[in-house]
Amino acid sequence: MVLAAALVAVLALGITSIGGPEKVVETLKRYTLNREQVRVNSDDNIELIENVSEEEVYQEIEDKFGFLPVRMVYLPEEIEFIKAKIGDEIQGIYFTYGKEGEVKIKYLIRPNYRDGSLGKDVEDELLEEYIEENEYTTINVKRYRVEGNEERWSVQFEYKNVFYSILIMDTSKEETEKIVENLIFS
Numbered sequence: 001m002v003l004a005a006a007l008v009a010v011l012a013l014g015i016t017s018i019g020g021p022e023k024v025v026e027t028l029k030r031y032t033l034n035r036e037q038v039r040v041n042s043d044d045n046i047e048l049i050e051n052v053s054e055e056e057v058y059q060e061i062e063d064k065f066g067f068l069p070v071r072m073v074y075l076p077e078e079i080e081f082i083k084a085k086i087g088d089e090i091q092g093i094y095f096t097y098g099k100e101g102e103v104k105i106k107y108l109i110r111p112n113y114r115d116g117s118l119g120k121d122v123e124d125e126l127l128e129e130y131i132e133e134n135e136y137t138t139i140n141v142k143r144y145r146v147e148g149n150e151e152r153w154s155v156q157f158e159y160k161n162v163f164y165s166i167l168i169m170d171t172s173k174e175e176t177e178k179i180v181e182n183l184i185f186s
Contacts, residue, residue, distance in 0.1 A: 054081040054095070061086065061093055061109070069093070069109045070159055072166065074182035076175045079104050092163075104170060105179075110163040127151065132177075136185040141176065155180055 049057055062068055064086065078099045085094040092110035096103055124144035132139040139157040146152055153176040155166040168176055 049084045049086065054084075057081075057084045057086075057093075057095070065093075065111050067111065067160065067162065068186035069162065070164055070186070071184040072105075072107055072179060072182075073184050074178050075105070076171055076179075104168070106167040108163075108165040108167075110165075112161070124152070128173075132180050134185075139180055139183075141180065143173070143176075159185060 049060070058069065058071065072095075075097060079097050080099070082096045082098045082103070084096070091112075092108055095105075095107035095109075097105035097107070124146045126142060127145055128143040130141055132141055137157045137159045139155060142154045144152050144154065150170065153166075153168040153171065153173075155164075155168070155176070157164050166179065168179065
């Protein structure tokens with residue numbers, strides 16, 4: 001039953017998101033430490049990883065890209081790792097964290113970012129900006145107002161020629177500071 005549901009989801013993804021079943025090159029289903037792991041590879045070299053532990057994704061980053069990324073070890077209460085996307089076409093690794101099915105944190109790790117371009121159009125109102133420094137890097141923290149009174153935090157830094165960006169929704173300054181203070185640099 002689970003296999004059938006996974007196949008239906010993969011085919012739907014291939015037909016709607018990737019552009020057609022001919023673009024779905026490989027679908028792998030593995031069982032690692034009793035966890036179901038679904039991977040969808042297209043000819044765009046994007047790998048969607050769901051239903052695995054965050055630790056397994058970090059290990060895959062080390063294996064595929066050859067470096068240990070900065071780890072985000074503190075998460076606000078009830079927020080947990082949902083999925084990751086790894087790929088050459090998207091030029092990086094995207095982690096998604098959420099609570100009750102709602103995305104709360106997006107974490108981008110972009111190796112070799114100087115070899116390409118990364119654009120971001122910000123139309124939100126900048127409310128606050130400050131710099132955090134630690135022994136490894138300088139971290140730029142910004143707070144924006146978006147739609148209505150909702151606020152988002154943007155945390156960006158570079159470490160060992162890798163660009164990092166964390167977008168945090170619906171949280172306080174204190175929680176954002178805890179995320180920043182508890183980043184693990186390798």
